[in-house]
Amino acid sequence: MYFFVEDCFHWIGFHMVNHFLENGWHVDGMDDLDTDEKEHLSMFLGRNDLFHHVAKSGHNKSYDASISIGECEMILKKKEAITIKLPLVFGEWMPMNQDGACIQNDFIRFDSQRFISSAVHVENIIESVKQWIRASGLPQVVNARSIHDRKADDLKLENTVYIRNNRPIKEEIENVKKHYERYKKFYPRM
Numbered sequence: 001m002y003f004f005v006e007d008c009f010h011w012i013g014f015h016m017v018n019h020f021l022e023n024g025w026h027v028d029g030m031d032d033l034d035t036d037e038k039e040h041l042s043m044f045l046g047r048n049d050l051f052h053h054v055a056k057s058g059h060n061k062s063y064d065a066s067i068s069i070g071e072c073e074m075i076l077k078k079k080e081a082i083t084i085k086l087p088l089v090f091g092e093w094m095p096m097n098q099d100g101a102c103i104q105n106d107f108i109r110f111d112s113q114r115f116i117s118s119a120v121h122v123e124n125i126i127e128s129v130k131q132w133i134r135a136s137g138l139p140q141v142v143n144a145r146s147i148h149d150r151k152a153d154d155l156k157l158e159n160t161v162y163i164r165n166n167r168p169i170k171e172e173i174e175n176v177k178k179h180y181e182r183y184k185k186f187y188p189r190m
Contacts, residue, residue, distance in 0.1 A: 004065075009029070009038035014041045029052070098181070119169060121167075143160040
């Protein structure tokens with residue numbers, strides 16, 4: 001498969017690209033190297049023969065899917081564009097400290113009820129994206145939520161997907177904290 005990922009050095013984009021590369025898929029990525037953190041993440045991907053860092057003018061139209069990454073939503077383009085409204089996404093390389101993370105422009109403590117009930121690890125989001133890439137007949141807007149976040153908030157249930165973390169959330173948080181402690185000098189400053 002052949003993908004285009006915009007904002008490929010955003011921490012979520014990095015995880016997406018890395019996952020695709022580990023599966024042997026080709027990825028063209030576009031992003032500015034305008035921060036030390038992006039420069040650092042680019043070093044992990046730049047040596048992989050399946051990855052090409054492209055400029056806007058190098059954007060090929062023959063991708064199996066194009067993905068644009070943001071903090072609150074992701075745009076998945078196959079034949080038509082699908083907007084995926086993201087839950088609280090967390091994982092390695094996100095802006096964080098030992099107590100919590102800056103998610104969707106808001107500092108949220110790891111031990112808060114909001115985080116425990118709403119957060120989904122980035123790898124579980126990627127597994128869902130892989131399914132959406134293969135699916136047909138998706139609505140134009142998909143509301144992705146944690147399996148533990150069942151409040152309605154005027155959501156159309158037919159457009160809502162509940163994502164389960166593969167490991168207990170507290171275990172995932174501890175793993176992310178350990179990664180942060182080990183590599184904190186490479187993490188974005190909050």
